[in-house]
Amino acid sequence: MSIRKGFLIVGGGLVGLATAYRLLARFPSARVTLLEKETRVGVHQSTHNSGVLHAGLYYAPGSAKAKLAVSGIRQMTAFCRQERIAHEICGKLVVAVTPDELPRLDELLRRGLANGLKGLRKIDPAEMRKIEPYVNGIAAVHVPEEGIVDYRQVCDRLALRVQEQGGLIVTDAKVEHLERKGGTWVAGTAREEFHADFLINCAGLQCDLVAKLAGEPRDIRIVPFRGEYYHLRPEARHLVKNLIYPVPNPQFPFLGVHFTRTIHGGIEAGPNAVLAFAREGYRLTDFDTRDLLDALFFPGLWRFLRKYRATAYAELIQSFSKTHFCRALQRLVPEIRTIDLASGGAGVRSQAMKSSGDLMDDFHLLVRQNALHVLNAPSPAATASLAIGEYIVDRLPD
Numbered sequence: 001m002s003i004r005k006g007f008l009i010v011g012g013g014l015v016g017l018a019t020a021y022r023l024l025a026r027f028p029s030a031r032v033t034l035l036e037k038e039t040r041v042g043v044h045q046s047t048h049n050s051g052v053l054h055a056g057l058y059y060a061p062g063s064a065k066a067k068l069a070v071s072g073i074r075q076m077t078a079f080c081r082q083e084r085i086a087h088e089i090c091g092k093l094v095v096a097v098t099p100d101e102l103p104r105l106d107e108l109l110r111r112g113l114a115n116g117l118k119g120l121r122k123i124d125p126a127e128m129r130k131i132e133p134y135v136n137g138i139a140a141v142h143v144p145e146e147g148i149v150d151y152r153q154v155c156d157r158l159a160l161r162v163q164e165q166g167g168l169i170v171t172d173a174k175v176e177h178l179e180r181k182g183g184t185w186v187a188g189t190a191r192e193e194f195h196a197d198f199l200i201n202c203a204g205l206q207c208d209l210v211a212k213l214a215g216e217p218r219d220i221r222i223v224p225f226r227g228e229y230y231h232l233r234p235e236a237r238h239l240v241k242n243l244i245y246p247v248p249n250p251q252f253p254f255l256g257v258h259f260t261r262t263i264h265g266g267i268e269a270g271p272n273a274v275l276a277f278a279r280e281g282y283r284l285t286d287f288d289t290r291d292l293l294d295a296l297f298f299p300g301l302w303r304f305l306r307k308y309r310a311t312a313y314a315e316l317i318q319s320f321s322k323t324h325f326c327r328a329l330q331r332l333v334p335e336i337r338t339i340d341l342a343s344g345g346a347g348v349r350s351q352a353m354k355s356s357g358d359l360m361d362d363f364h365l366l367v368r369q370n371a372l373h374v375l376n377a378p379s380p381a382a383t384a385s386l387a388i389g390e391y392i393v394d395r396l397p398d
């Protein structure tokens with residue numbers, strides 16, 4: 001039995017770690033305990049992502065995503081500079097390939113400017129090719145403030161700093177039940193019980209289930225969307241210098257398959273967005289009965305599939321067929337061929353869905369008197385994690 005009151009954070013991804021870090025910065029004498037079910041912090045979304053520092057281009061002005069991405073990239077780059085973590089502000093192109101994409105590209109430019117991004121410009125094909133010599137398109141928005149980073153290093157450094165500040169991080173500690181006993185939270189893991197005054201749920205792909213353990217209704221549900229990547233073989237890497245993105249489908253909160261230079265070399269292509277049969281299912285064949293039944297009994301999923309059948313099907317085909325995946329990439333860089341693509345990794349996005357079948361776009365926190373649940377923290381939550389941590393600390397009831 002381990003009695004430790006104070007704050008209990010469930011989940012050691014970037015959001016949980018950054019929240020612990022910000023809590024201890026604000027309240028140095030606070031007792032902060034973070035429980036992580038895996039044997040190491042940051043093994044799910046926080047290190048299975050594109051490694052991009054998003055500056056706040058896409059998000060509706062005034063939304064939490066817009067505010068926290070803009071301040072988040074500043075906080076994250078300051079942290080990386082201070083901690084000497086590998087990162088680089090290399091800039092990105094968002095490329096319109098067909099005339100029907102131009103109004104959406106203009107809307108992105110408007111949003112980015114309204115969100116206060118600096119140096120944002122619409123450019124023509126000649127200028128595009130000065131930045132990315134092999135790119136295809138009729139216009140682009142250049143986002144000079146975006147960059148790339150090593151999120152593994154960020155996770156490990158945050159964990160180290162939290163421990164140095166007196167925080168306790170316990171790995172291999174899956175929270176299996178939560179109970180309120182006489183004004184105290186009791187969190188049970190297989191080995192120990194932890195006591196806390198205030199609970200902060202940062203459980204990513206499992207956040208709705210952890211909220212349910214704490215007695216919350218499940219009116220929104222996490223639906224996992226796997227994102228698969230290919231690597232460009234070394235002989236094709238010259239085709240991409242930095243970051244090349246398409247104009248995203250406005251109905252979907254995902255950005256469309258794109259090219260990303262990684263901080264340690266390499267170029268990745270992807271990710272797509274395929275409905276997954278397991279919340280932590282990194283392979284096409286991964287299957288979890290509990291997760292699947294949970295999704296199938298959720299009416300929102302069926303409504304989503306009725307509304308977005310064509311898009312969901314297209315993503316699935318892209319997942320099975322390298323040729324289809326390559327075709328999506330060739331819109332942006334026509335010289336890419338299927339033989340240039342080697343299988344890469346995958347990540348699974350934790351995406352909240354309403355019972356109407358709509359995907360929740362903005363970040364979403366549920367604040368209670370003695371608990372706070374982070375119920376939607378998809379991209380750009382890695383970039384914005386330190387800002388989200390600060391935002392959470394600001395919202396703690398007295």
Ligand SMILES: Cc1cc2nc3c(=O)[nH]c(=O)nc-3n(C[C@H](O)[C@H](O)[C@H](O)COP(=O)(O)OP(=O)(O)OC[C@H]3O[C@@H](n4cnc5c(N)ncnc54)[C@H](O)[C@@H]3O)c2cc1C
Nearest residue numbers: 011013014015037046049050052175204227347378381383
């Ligand atoms: C394919 C992909 C590409 C992305 N690209 C980018 C990008 O380029 N830039 C960007 O900013 N964002 C990107 N994102 C989004 C970003 O990675 C996530 O929004 C962010 O990492 C979320 O962090 P988290 O801490 O909420 O979740 P996670 O990193 O998933 O952490 C949650 C943690 O909770 C733990 N946990 C769950 N249940 C329990 C329990 N019961 N007890 C104890 N622990 C528990 C899990 O093991 C996990 O470690 C991408 C995401 C994906 C999947």
